[in-house]
Amino acid sequence: KAGVTQTPRYLIKTRGQQVTLSCSPISGHRSVSWYQQTPGQGLQFLFEYFSETQRNKGNFPGRFSGRQFSNSRSEMNVSTLELGDSALYLCASSGTTGYGDTQYFGPGTRLTVL
């Protein structure tokens, strides 16, 4: 089975722009979660989707949004980029219920905001 894939792998944007990141989960997985990883804050949860519905949400401003499509692929969008949004954005998928299943992570998208 193919693993979790994330595109693009690297992005450079300037302040004020917006960006969309994509995540394709493992085939058959219905839950997709997004995380932001920075050296100062570590891994922080952004949101989780299950069957196209947002099930959990972290403590991030409304500039961060996401969605999940019927094929379980997910996108996250960050509008009005700030320097502090520079980070590694990780996506994880898990199987049926999502709660009790192993989380499988993609390689991440490295976002740099200039």
Next chain:
Amino acid sequence: KQEVTQIPAALSVPEGENLVLNCSFTDSAIYNLQWFRQDPGKGLTSLLLIQSSQREQTSGRLNASLDKSSGRSTLYIAASQPGDSATYLCAVRFNTDKLIFGTGTRLQVFP
């Protein structure tokens, strides 16, 4: 507040040593706990998942234990190898809420 703490933050050991990484959490009402490793600049690789009803899980040279009453989990690595060098992260799911990660233990195994 639900928190996950990992000690030590960094560890350097010679090859062949058995070692223990610690993870503590503030709320005993956990759903499950997962250990990951992360290589520099890469995503996370799942190592072991322990459900709240389980006491331990084993995979090869790795053994993870869970003690909910004391709010602790340990990851035991037997006969460490240079290839084990990575950051090890513990993540706890409290009830059916989001996964909360510890800050990790950076492990270096030298030949």
